[in-house]
Amino acid sequence: MADKLLEMKNISKSFPGVQALSGVDFNIDKGEVHALVGENGAGKSTLMKVLTGIHPDYEEGKIIYKGKEVRFSKPAEAQKSGLAIIHQELELIPELTVAENVFLGREPGRGWINKRKLKTDTKEIFADMGIEININKKIKNLTIGKQQMVEIARAISQDAEIIAMDEPTSSLSQQEVKILFDLIEDLKEEGIGIIYISHHLEEIFEICDRVTVLRDGYKVKEQAVADTNRDEIVRQMVGRDVEDRFPDFKMDDGQPIFEVKNLSVPDLIEDVSFEVNKGEIFGLAGLMGAGRSEIARAIYGIYKKRTGDIYLEGKKLDIQSPGDAIDNGVYYLTENRKEEGLIPELSVGENMSLSILEQLTFVKGVISKRKEKNLVKDFISKLDVRTPGPWKLIKNLSGGNQQKVILGRVLSTDPKLIIMDEPTRGIDVGAKHEIYKLIKELASEGVTIIFISSELPEILNLTSRIGVVYKGKLQGIIDGDEATQEKIMSLATGGSS
Amino acid sequence: YDVGLAISTLENPFFVDLADGAEETAEELGVNLTVVDAGDDAATQMNSVEDLVIQGMDLVAINPVDGDAIVPAIEEADMMNIPVITVDRGAETDVTAHIASDNVEGGMMAAEYIADQLENEGRLIELEGVPGTSAARERGEGFNEVMDEIEGIEIIDSQPADFSRSEGMSVMEDLLEAHEDIDAVFAHNDEMALGAIEAIDAAGLTDEIMVVGFDAIDDALTAIEDGTLEATIAQQPEEMGRLTVEMAVQLLDGEEVDEFVPVPLELITQ
Amino acid sequence: MGNANDESSSKYKEFILQFLDKFKAGVGLMAMVIVMSFLSDRFLTLPNILNIFRQVSIMGIMAVGMTMVILAQGIDLSVGSLMALSGAVTAGMMVHGDISIFLAVLTGLAVGTALGLFNGLMISKAKLPDFIVTLAMMSIARGLTLVYTGGRPISGFDLAFRRIGGGRVGRVPIPVIIFTVILIIGYLVLNKTTFGRYIYAVGGNKKAARLAGINTDRVKILVYAISGFLSAVSGVILISRLNSAQPTAGVAYELDVIAMVVLGGTSLVGGKGTVGGTLIGALIIGVLNNSLNLLGVASFYQEVAKGLVILVAVLLDSIQHRD
Amino acid sequence: MGNANDESSSKYKEFILQFLDKFKAGVGLMAMVIVMSFLSDRFLTLPNILNIFRQVSIMGIMAVGMTMVILAQGIDLSVGSLMALSGAVTAGMMVHGDISIFLAVLTGLAVGTALGLFNGLMISKAKLPDFIVTLAMMSIARGLTLVYTGGRPISGFDLAFRRIGGGRVGRVPIPVIIFTVILIIGYLVLNKTTFGRYIYAVGGNKKAARLAGINTDRVKILVYAISGFLSAVSGVILISRLNSAQPTAGVAYELDVIAMVVLGGTSLVGGKGTVGGTLIGALIIGVLNNSLNLLGVASFYQEVAKGLVILVAVLLDSIQHRD
Numbered sequence A: 001m002a003d004k005l006l007e008m009k010n011i012s013k014s015f016p017g018v019q020a021l022s023g024v025d026f027n028i029d030k031g032e033v034h035a036l037v038g039e040n041g042a043g044k045s046t047l048m049k050v051l052t053g054i055h056p057d058y059e060e061g062k063i064i065y066k067g068k069e070v071r072f073s074k075p076a077e078a079q080k081s082g083l084a085i086i087h088q089e090l091e092l093i094p095e096l097t098v099a100e101n102v103f104l105g106r107e108p109g110r111g112w113i114n115k116r117k118l119k120t121d122t123k124e125i126f127a128d129m130g131i132e133i134n135i136n137k138k139i140k141n142l143t144i145g146k147q148q149m150v151e152i153a154r155a156i157s158q159d160a161e162i163i164a165m166d167e168p169t170s171s172l173s174q175q176e177v178k179i180l181f182d183l184i185e186d187l188k189e190e191g192i193g194i195i196y197i198s199h200h201l202e203e204i205f206e207i208c209d210r211v212t213v214l215r216d217g218y219k220v221k222e223q224a225v226a227d228t229n230r231d232e233i234v235r236q237m238v239g240r241d242v243e244d245r246f247p248d249f250k251m252d253d254g255q256p257i258f259e260v261k262n263l264s265v266p267d268l269i270e271d272v273s274f275e276v277n278k279g280e281i282f283g284l285a286g287l288m289g290a291g292r293s294e295i296a297r298a299i300y301g302i303y304k305k306r307t308g309d310i311y312l313e314g315k316k317l318d319i320q321s322p323g324d325a326i327d328n329g330v331y332y333l334t335e336n337r338k339e340e341g342l343i344p345e346l347s348v349g350e351n352m353s354l355s356i357l358e359q360l361t362f363v364k365g366v367i368s369k370r371k372e373k374n375l376v377k378d379f380i381s382k383l384d385v386r387t388p389g390p391w392k393l394i395k396n397l398s399g400g401n402q403q404k405v406i407l408g409r410v411l412s413t414d415p416k417l418i419i420m421d422e423p424t425r426g427i428d429v430g431a432k433h434e435i436y437k438l439i440k441e442l443a444s445e446g447v448t449i450i451f452i453s454s455e456l457p458e459i460l461n462l463t464s465r466i467g468v469v470y471k472g473k474l475q476g477i478i479d480g481d482e483a484t485q486e487k488i489m490s491l492a493t494g495g496s497s
Numbered sequence B: 001y002d003v004g005l006a007i008s009t010l011e012n013p014f015f016v017d018l019a020d021g022a023e024e025t026a027e028e029l030g031v032n033l034t035v036v037d038a039g040d041d042a043a044t045q046m047n048s049v050e051d052l053v054i055q056g057m058d059l060v061a062i063n064p065v066d067g068d069a070i071v072p073a074i075e076e077a078d079m080m081n082i083p084v085i086t087v088d089r090g091a092e093t094d095v096t097a098h099i100a101s102d103n104v105e106g107g108m109m110a111a112e113y114i115a116d117q118l119e120n121e122g123r124l125i126e127l128e129g130v131p132g133t134s135a136a137r138e139r140g141e142g143f144n145e146v147m148d149e150i151e152g153i154e155i156i157d158s159q160p161a162d163f164s165r166s167e168g169m170s171v172m173e174d175l176l177e178a179h180e181d182i183d184a185v186f187a188h189n190d191e192m193a194l195g196a197i198e199a200i201d202a203a204g205l206t207d208e209i210m211v212v213g214f215d216a217i218d219d220a221l222t223a224i225e226d227g228t229l230e231a232t233i234a235q236q237p238e239e240m241g242r243l244t245v246e247m248a249v250q251l252l253d254g255e256e257v258d259e260f261v262p263v264p265l266e267l268i269t270q
Numbered sequence C, D: 001m002g003n004a005n006d007e008s009s010s011k012y013k014e015f016i017l018q019f020l021d022k023f024k025a026g027v028g029l030m031a032m033v034i035v036m037s038f039l040s041d042r043f044l045t046l047p048n049i050l051n052i053f054r055q056v057s058i059m060g061i062m063a064v065g066m067t068m069v070i071l072a073q074g075i076d077l078s079v080g081s082l083m084a085l086s087g088a089v090t091a092g093m094m095v096h097g098d099i100s101i102f103l104a105v106l107t108g109l110a111v112g113t114a115l116g117l118f119n120g121l122m123i124s125k126a127k128l129p130d131f132i133v134t135l136a137m138m139s140i141a142r143g144l145t146l147v148y149t150g151g152r153p154i155s156g157f158d159l160a161f162r163r164i165g166g167g168r169v170g171r172v173p174i175p176v177i178i179f180t181v182i183l184i185i186g187y188l189v190l191n192k193t194t195f196g197r198y199i200y201a202v203g204g205n206k207k208a209a210r211l212a213g214i215n216t217d218r219v220k221i222l223v224y225a226i227s228g229f230l231s232a233v234s235g236v237i238l239i240s241r242l243n244s245a246q247p248t249a250g251v252a253y254e255l256d257v258i259a260m261v262v263l264g265g266t267s268l269v270g271g272k273g274t275v276g277g278t279l280i281g282a283l284i285i286g287v288l289n290n291s292l293n294l295l296g297v298a299s300f301y302q303e304v305a306k307g308l309v310i311l312v313a314v315l316l317d318s319i320q321h322r323d
């Protein structure tokens, strides 16, 4: 088994203001799945980018691939040599179709594209993977989950010898995760080396052989998965003990405070009605694309053609735009951070204060920098955002920390109702735990929360009741004490409770 | 009758007057006149003349952007047996009639006046109109013919400034850097002359250099009153427009007309 | 994801939507044509239709190149002056250079292509903004044209050469044939070749394209070279049609050419659009100019009408949703 | 994340980088100034410097508006013709309308603002592409100017009015003072107000801005209205300076104005740039024109030189990395 495929030695890489990697060693054998874990910002993605020629300007270290020292100067070179990568931030072309994206840069035919072959090949790949997808659909019309499958299909179709998977399951449904794991088994058998990055630590124990833990750019530990356990890995990641359970929480029987009546949006959602109590955490479950996000967005005033009524504290709300919603104490935290959350060219602080700017003024319209700074500082420490300072451009933060900044934006408005859409996607265990705690705290302070998630354990443990969405309809509501994975799945696939 | 009139550019007030004259006369005579503007672009003018031909005009009058570039369009009109008149500027091909000032004569008038004022001695600059227009060529011809005869006068530089005020200014700025002791400037039209005056003024040489233009547009007349412009040769654009329509009617009525109809000029000074 | 029935119905819907999307730029044009055919009985005659096509062919050819540039998320402001320079060089070679027509045309095309290539190099290798580089080139090429011609038109070409712009095959003007061929080639390149696919990819998400191993620099360089080449083609046709190379030809053409592309539904943000749309955009401009002349709209009002009609045309198109 | 020492040193580095980034557009300008001060001893004199500032002030004022438009991911091609129309209306009111200077100016400003507002409404409410809407407006406003003036300049204003463009306070020309005031206001709006922050947010990521509760339509509408207003201000200054409203004033100004903004480092993709950069961009254009005249470069070559110098200037700036 000591068939060394790749050795990375003493890799160091810095960005302005950040030492992202400090002397990291990492290696992989043929047919091995090697996990890479660490907190948000630990340097996992950066290490993969160094490997695959995206950051050719690392200051120190060498890479030995198949016995030869290499230094890829651009992604194309790495790709040609047999290194494929599934990017954490999906890197697809929205206006091109599934098939066109899968084979981008590797189209069959010389200059003249053989479209027939392109399509049959693509179909074959997805058929092999066991995934149903319309390969002629444009990427922009797919859910994030499906987009992630496309990204996976692209890497797998490259006949690579090493595949780096950077959080490949962050947007996948359970069935899709299972499909991916079967694929990984096959790839292993073919002798392909796989680098597996994930914040879902249980996955490590399911499919990985070895695990390397990074912290603050340093390699902390490398060991066989068989020799360790979840708690130990968490401790190595975070550098201390973490109470890795869902926090206890007793809900008082609050009064109904929020009500949705007959909410419909043509083609998207149909006749959705439900009630939520003050300080309740209400879950919305369902398969990918079921329409959970659409319900939230309809409430938030994004669709013009919405019908139905919304009540908060007994008052009927007239929400025509997100601005109206926020003014009425309703906030929606998007599932799509990159496209709909971040303003990349603004700083951490400016991103955070955006929704409450009108109140951080001394005269109307003129920003009080002092008030803004105080607010931002407050939330940076409250949410433990890892940033050198509020002036740092948000685009240069790691994914998890970006999420915390956006969360700060939400909380700054002091909302009565928060709809959180996949709020822990791509968040490390420690931070996830903090977010759970925060949600509980908010609820106990009387903030009402609608919690949308594809992770059943999370939704089961956190919420008091769970609405299950199927094809744009609310298929049923399950009480927290009676909820099980099976019940949810049954409703989510169109059954009755 | 349906008559089309293709103007080189209505961005120059001179042609606005010409078009006005034509429109008034058309109304008097009951002619259905369509005016199109080329914005000084030869290709656009060709397109719009084609459109006039397709539209079935009985006659097309053209004030060409460029004498050579308009030839293919005139040939097309010929093929459809539509008579063509040129106005103010000629074309490098035979047309039914040409109406214009006697530009050679005008150039001579300007030359004689300047020579007179300078007492047959001095260094001169000539600002030329859009190259390729008969107006520019003929004014230059007349001007140079007279000046060549006079020993003491030297034309030290001739540059095209495209009949435009801003070009006139920037070309003059350059010439002021390049030459010293300039006594007079002859510009092929007033727009250029007024531009040149701006440049001369900025250089503080207003009292040393005299400027003569061509056209007698309103701004030029004001400048003459102010004493910044020395003189101008008055053209009668409205008259040209009027003649154009009158001749069109005569032609379409089957009457004989002269091939060249000169429009009188007049020297205007303070 | 639902049952088979659902899928096929949604597939069907998708197809209709894509179809409408493709032709939405056509709605405005169609409306114009219908209105005009009532207003003027000359409008829908074969000669006039050929006339419109001939009139748009010169800018239309440049618009094909511009479509590629814009699809790749660029912009080319130098097309008009590259057209003028290439035309002037061709003319100069023929008239003063005493070389064959063929070589003269070749020289003209080479000049346009080379300067387009230079645009591309500055943009992709030196990483300068497209807008500035091509604006600078607009100025440079305009200046070179004035220097080369001394500011005077160059006229008087062989009859053989004049056929390029003035001749016909059957009733169809040769410029229209050239335009059609270039449209077809443009369509094939964009839809059938890897290069075309890469143009969409680079314009749609440059970073992703680079990560997929595409040489994004090369794509950018090539589209600018193509745009320069096609400007030169237009220049040759123009001087042949006018029998004269005008030193100030093509001033402000860039805006009209870009307008054709954008009217055709191509997004200035890149990655989205078609050459077929550009044809429609070109015809909108062509029909508009032709109509205003046919209707005898007074020239000052023409400008106002032109702006209003363009607004109404895109408004009609946008009955379809965007975003 | 490292200890306190590290933090402060990295903060320092970041600060320096941001500083350089801000002034990178200045490198090219600086180089031009240095070269010119060796080539001409008239260049660095107070009269000449004031002269340069006065020459750029008219376009510079429009460039401040354009900066906001571009920051909000828009583009405004109508600035030149809105300037001409507002100027003409002001002139017409004064000369024929027999109303007070103050009311005449107010009317002119109102016209520019209203049409800018119309741009904004079409773009944000009717969701039409910025390029097409403002191109159409360019044509409409140009046509209206021609119609209003009958194609003839309107001249002969009161001495009091002529002071706006021609007067001085001390040695400083009034247009320079107006430009300075507008620059400062622009800076304050962009950096100190919620509206300014929203401009950056909308340009940086419109979807995210909307979800964060910002009324993105209102932001877009306002920037176009401001751009129209500032074009009108330029128009008033221009007619006062020339003592005449030219119906064809401002043709092709849009490209120069956009060039100033982009030369100043503002990205056409939106969300990134400063008004200080625009001042530098404006000065690059101003110094360039002035230098070419001072050096007596022949006019044909001026065009070539202009393009080349702009290229070199941005090349110098881009020694800093992008992306």
Ligand SMILES: Nc1ncnc2c1ncn2[C@@H]1O[C@H](COP(=O)(O)OP(=O)(O)OP(=O)(O)O)[C@@H](O)[C@H]1O
Residues within 6 Å of the ligand: A015, A016, A018, A019, A020, A038, A039, A040, A041, A042, A043, A044, A045, A046, A047, A088, A396, A397, A398, A399, A400, A401, A426, A428
């Ligand atoms: N392009 C960049 N510019 C500046 N800093 C960067 C850049 N990319 C990453 N960083 C910084 O480098 C560090 C490591 O980031 P990296 O993306 O590798 O983390 P990660 O381990 O993948 O985290 P996550 O789990 O959130 O994806 C972080 O502090 C991040 O802010």
Ligand SMILES: Nc1ncnc2c1ncn2[C@@H]1O[C@H](COP(=O)(O)OP(=O)(O)OP(=O)(O)O)[C@@H](O)[C@H]1O
Residues within 6 Å of the ligand: A140, A141, A142, A143, A144, A145, A286, A287, A288, A289, A290, A291, A292, A293, A294, A295, A335, A454
């Ligand atoms: N831009 C779009 N164009 C076409 N269809 C879309 C678009 N966005 C979403 N859809 C479709 O709308 C439906 C609902 O998607 P939605 O994102 O609400 O699902 P969800 O339950 O929130 O799941 P997810 O966890 O993926 O967010 C899906 O069928 C999806 O394919």
Ligand SMILES: O[C@@H]1[C@H](O)[C@H](O)CO[C@H]1O
Residues within 6 Å of the ligand: B012, B014, B088, B089, B129, B133, B135, B136, B163, B188, B189, B190, B191, B214, B215
């Ligand atoms: O004769 C006219 C006028 O002089 C005008 O000023 C420019 O064009 C010429 O043809």
Ligand SMILES: [Mg+2]
Residues within 6 Å of the ligand: A044, A045, A046, A088, A166, A398, A399
């Ligand atoms: Mg990462």
Ligand SMILES: [Mg+2]
Residues within 6 Å of the ligand: A289, A292, A293, A294, A335, A421
């Ligand atoms: Mg969703």
